[in-house]
Amino acid sequence: MMGKGSMRLGELRAEVARYAKKMVASELVRAAQGNLSVRDPETGLICITPSGMDYDLVTAEDIVVIDEQGEVVEGAHRPSVETPLHTLLLRRRSDIHCVMHTHSLYATAFGVVYEPLPMVLAESALCLGGTIPIAPYQMSGTPEFAELIAETMGDANAIIWGNHGAMVVGPSLGATFSAAHALEDGAQVYTLARQLGTPVPLPPDEVTKLHAFWREHYARS
Numbered sequence: 001m002m003g004k005g006s007m008r009l010g011e012l013r014a015e016v017a018r019y020a021k022k023m024v025a026s027e028l029v030r031a032a033q034g035n036l037s038v039r040d041p042e043t044g045l046i047c048i049t050p051s052g053m054d055y056d057l058v059t060a061e062d063i064v065v066i067d068e069q070g071e072v073v074e075g076a077h078r079p080s081v082e083t084p085l086h087t088l089l090l091r092r093r094s095d096i097h098c099v100m101h102t103h104s105l106y107a108t109a110f111g112v113v114y115e116p117l118p119m120v121l122a123e124s125a126l127c128l129g130g131t132i133p134i135a136p137y138q139m140s141g142t143p144e145f146a147e148l149i150a151e152t153m154g155d156a157n158a159i160i161w162g163n164h165g166a167m168v169v170g171p172s173l174g175a176t177f178s179a180a181h182a183l184e185d186g187a188q189v190y191t192l193a194r195q196l197g198t199p200v201p202l203p204p205d206e207v208t209k210l211h212a213f214w215r216e217h218y219a220r221s
């Protein structure tokens, strides 16, 4: 864990800070909203955004290092209030190393009408692999909420929280960031398409095929 391990953690903290800024710049969240974590597969340690800090100001040193139980290993700030959810998902799923919570607008709207989002775009099907479930509303930030989201999500790669926002998981920061945009683009295009006519979702076997291709080519980390 010393030497090479801590160097790797330093790089991961810098990457989390960089992607937190990208989340704001690309309007997945505003100011200090949302949160982001990535696990170092070698040590099992998790780098997560701090609670309540404006991402425009966040630096690598502000990113908090925690273990898989959520205990702080390194860092001067409190970790995100959604830490119980991040650690639960990362503990339960060995196929993912990154968890991202956004407030992207069109995806969030589906959680206000409580309508699961079908796969209408090839890009969304590639990254996400199936209809996006909606979790019932519950105040976030508690172990009970973490359990609710993990249960509702199952092995899906994204979920929309009722009356709140969205969450996307993936094998790496880059893949998860792309998936968060694929979710938002799918939600926006589906909304536009409904104004034009009757949207035609991709056939389920095509969605499965596209996502299998993505896992094969991009999901290694």
Ligand SMILES: [Zn+2]
Pocket: 033, 034, 101, 102, 103, 164, 165
């Ligand atoms: Zn939120």
